[in-house]
Amino acid sequence: MLAELADSLIAGRPLTDVFSRYSSLKLVGLDDTAISTAYRRALHKRQNSASDEKGSSIRAKVGVVDVSDNLTSNDDVFHQLYQKRWGELRPLVVHDVARSPAEQMKTDEGWAREVASGARPATLRFWHWAGPAVVVGRFQSIEREVDIRAARQEGFDIVRRSTGGGAMFIKPGDAITYSLYAPKGFVASLPVDESFRLCDQWLVDALRDLGIDAFFSGTNDIASAQGKIGGAAQRLFPPVGGGPGALLHHVTLAYDIDEEKMGRILKTSSEKMSDKSVKSAVKRVAPIKRQKNIPFETLFSYLETYAKLSYN
Template structure:
């Protein structure tokens, strides 16, 4: 039998106001079918990636594997309603909860990939969803429900918070330190910690489920001296030049967000920042689930991950954010790949015009701005105390960096 050859095709779809899901399908002629001029094909493999989030226990990520296996079981052409129903059943039957994507998004991306392969009719309804962007959908602190805000401030008021203004570290060590910190908080060996951090080199940090090749021009990134690392949270790629970003990580017990849905948890964790920026005169708010923006565009984006607790453990939440203080948008677009699908429901004309760095609203330097934000923190968190990151956590992070986060195989592999 001659060697079977496969051809791979990628389809993308974006939930309106949500996140991108992409499906890569590899097709090959079906050897079990009779040889005819138009020989049937079968789906050899299917791979999901994107900047969505996933919540759940340790086995939550297996929902992605089960979705992939189910899509591999279809024989094209396929009725779209059937695909959406069956993918929806897979999602609803599993402990992993997709955030920012749904069965309809996955279905559209899957069928688009098959259509590119010539085995599925093109979609007939390609209307973009309602536009969301940096201007019309801001939720400011003043817009929050009074009772919710009072409760969130109460939680911050009782938090025995350690504040660490950390030294610059290599990219792999920084993403490893986030994981080591939330593990230590979950185990009780580290108090709740707000860590302000920076990088020693230009960096691209890709999300937990993103495709390295689809998100980053790797050759150009190397030429320009950028290091690419993968973090343990979902969401999109972060472009960082050390002096041009303000980055922080908040690691807290899971009980800090008891009873809150995902969007409210993001807002609770960002409250110190939004109140601080507002006090300094910035016009900012939340946009969508996890972006921080002005009326002119996006300033930064947050990502988070919950780790369930074991016996006698509370569990932990890692929440981190990267804010643009300055932005070289032309350089960013040389390193990152921004697809048309990502921008299709944005109320802007390009990725370049979508960014509104903090320096556009202040004369404060980057360090001055960080200092000013932290000076106001005791108003929200009176138990906050300055202290360095625990040495045992740093040692654990360096081991993780060497074993995992600095390895090319880890960076290339979708978790």
């Protein structure tokens, strides 16, 4: 059965076709997109960790073509791809109204599903938070990540977003957030880390133009030498009613941070602290305000204008 699943993934056939032939098995809690993403990501990492000779042997055995995996193997090729795909996408840039944390989560998923059905064009939405919140990832345990009692005492809403990733501590005026809703084809053929880079390269360029030496860190973080500036998360939605399907990609940048309050509301496991080689989650964050003396609204408008001038 595993071989059939691998063949279906490589050929792009629905995994449900394989499961339908095994009546005793059910696909629970995942869909084709989630399994396909996990498979390709694991395969990509396996290839990169192997030697060139061993990697070639692996690819030959499973029949994977190298074109997509090596598509962005150097900066020149990536730059060409980046310009081409953003030039074709030309998203509508929207400065949205402030909404409650729960409304923002609902809007994010709703707009993505509208793009998936073809009812909404590609859109880059800049938005404000109407209240403080702790936002947990799609697969996280709230009890393990958040001191619920402390959050409620401080007036923080606890909401769950539709994408994966870690918990975020949000205060209005301390975070800059934007969401990209694009047809699935925008990130077609790209490994996961490169899909994040494609979506956020413009942001890294904009921060560098401000004098902040920003760079990509890991799969989905944006950082500087001082520490983490922001993080991204994304999710693919299947086509609806003949539509193109959609990518939801959203980013939260730390403009400032209330370290004491964050430390009381968010829980940080000893495993996480050991992995990151730091004493606390707070010390991993380097807010923009502490790196560049620029007012919040000025920075917000700058990023919005940068995106408009670049892609409209």
